[in-house]
Amino acid sequence: MAENQKQNYLTHPKGIMSWLLTLDHKRIGLMYLLGGIIFFFLGGLLALGMRLELAAPGNDFMSNETYNNVYTLHGAIMIFLFIIPAIPGALGNMLLPLMLGAKDVAFPRLNLASFYIYTLGALFVVYTIISGGVDTGWTFYTPYSTTSTSNVIPMTMGIFIIGFSSILTGLNFIATIHKMRIPGLTWYKLPLFVWALYGTSLVQITATPVIAITMVLLILERLLGIGIFDPALGGDPVLYQHFFWFYSHPAVYIMILPAFGIISEIIPVHSRKKIWGYKFIAFSTLSIAFIGFLVWGHHMFTSGQSVFSQIVFSFITYFVGIPTGVKIFSWILTMYKGQVSFTPPMLYALSFLFLFTIGGLTGIFLGAVALDIHLHDTYFVVAHFHYVMQGGTIIAFLGGLHHWWPKTMGTMYNQTVASICCLGVFLGFNGTFFPQFLLGLRGMPRRYATYDPQYAELHNYSSFWSGILGLSIFIAIMNLLWSLRKSNKLDPGTNPWGAMTLEWTHTSSPPHPHNFEKDPVLEHGPYDYDKVVVEPTFKK
């Protein structure tokens, strides 16, 4: 046992090449995490730059051109380099085989290839930034994007390349979930995080090719002057919007479904309670993934599409809301008659429920066509999608990071600092984005570098709180990194939350290089807190 204690995937084998050429899903997951955090930091700095400029009405810190570059890069980096790849790439890679009792994903070499494709795409984006940036908005609406003199081609090329990483990861996960489960681990005994990754992967492999094709068409139009989207060449800009949102709306579910999965893990474990409505949560994931393909037109309510389309898209949009609502109620009811501990991951999960509910409910306002026409392309939309993407996905990601940190890194962070940071993130987030709902109602358009003084007070308030938000996230991540110092190692048998999924019960922390020392045998379901007592263990 003593020798095994020393052997974990972090320290064995050694050497930089053993990392760069690793086929171990855990190491690949960590490399994704590192990449994701770097871009999260960069995207966050850009966001703070925008808030600084918007603190007062005029061009105080940036010219219009600079602001347009900054907001474009903020959106593109956060979406394409952080949110979409981070949860499936980092937490998904790290945990999926462990949760299934497998030694690795189905195609380990393909998995490494996905990571390098992501890196290559990221290099294109970095090149775009260094060579002068891009000013089209992350949506690349034509004909502005086909006529803009900024670096549209390297940026869209980067997105095209990263798409392949997404597709291959999705493919890999689907094969893994189908074929790599240990005996007895039937579909209904899978942890819900696995169901969430399954739904996400389905969307990744079916939707991502559409954005890839769209980006190629855009590049062809710019390079060769083929008229597809630019009316001056005989194309149609609304066609571009259809193509773009046909991917980018399902992409919202690529971003949010894994977050749902994380919340479905955190809440039962930290409430020590069987999850409420397992099957409902599992199938609602799949139904959301499916319905997500049918609602793209609600991004185009002011584009002039036909009245019939407007009505149909509004109607279907509400069908995404209902399963999502039932999920929220299920998570809350999970706490009923449980033993709820207010640990940092649980605090993030509770923040998620608060913030994501606001994000979801404000979506109802935008789904009503008549009201959307007033709110479209205003700060109301900006606030809405930040409540979903940051208040939902990023909060869940931070919660998941805190939940699985002792498992993956074998150290425990300072829990008091982590809890205070969670509170800081919660307050900072609401302070930043809630005023933006009011700005939107009053008619403040988005993507403005300067604005009418009537909006100054709310903008100023939003900017102030964004500083608190940024600082809290920064300290939260520093707190995690600070825990990595040597003196802080945990006993490999640690299971600090008393979780009962395979990654906690059948392998050490951090896990063995081959995941499990001997083939795991399934003894109970993932949330059987009514059948088995798993004592939390926390030893140095």
Add this chain to the structure above:
Amino acid sequence: MDRLTEYLFPKQVSTFAADIDNLFYFIFYSSIILFAIVVFGMAYLAIKYRFKKGDEVRLTSSKDHSNILESLFFIIPLILVSITFVWGIRSYLKMIIVPDDAIEIKVTGQSWFWTFDYPDGGTTLNELVVPSNQPIKIVLSSKDVLHSFFIPVMRTKMDCLPNRYNVMWFDAQQEGVYDIFCTEYCGTGHSQMGAKVIVMKPAQYEAWVAELGSDDEDIPLDELGAKLYTKKACNTCHTLDGSALVGPSYLQTSQMWGEERVFDDGTSTIIDDNYIRSSILEPQTKIVAGYQGVMPTYQGLLNDRELDALIAFLKSLKEDSQI
């Protein structure tokens, strides 16, 4: 509720504004109830069943479903969203079915100003003048990239496309001057692409239309230039105080009168009347070093007297600034 509306929304000026705000309140209050259930439910359960110091880790309840609760969670939101959907569509139909007696005004978006063409001839820039209590049909298009025409007090907006016409309408119930914004990102000057809608009493509007385009003959050139400076949207990109916006400040150009100006291709020219004239009519041929060549041509938008007026106005700035 009136005070809340005043706080949350811009004024309700169009006929359908109140209806849309009411739809907002319906969703708003339903959401507050649902949100309260979520937050109080969450807080209640989390606190009631919290794990206290000294508690023993034990088996917990196996209860994981309740058919009644689940049906309620399904049915109540379903009813609420059904009402919202129907209300949203009914109000929407009011917003798109244009009354037959509407006056038609053609609106053209161009980077970065708005042109308004009135039915009896006459054109204004960045100032839409309409009579009150009269349906106005707006036919939208764009000369370059996408723009979107948004009048917050009317609660309506519509994209301007370069390859087809979009239509919107409103009937203003209250005289006044209100904001118009561009809400589809269109490049450098997007945030300055604002305009005003001026709602007049019908009689006043008649008089205004009759006078449109004829009042400029009598006033001195530099005063006319000062009027055109805002009327023709020069102010979107050029300041009068020397600071650079999208283009060079008029004051700077005025102060450099007779001096040499350097362009981005390395050539240079003396600033004189002909230089200014060609910069307005063919802005892409000579681009001042340090700026982007993004100005549209004003060919056809200014007559000769108006060109003279802008040049006279620009020249006059130098003297004003010395006082």
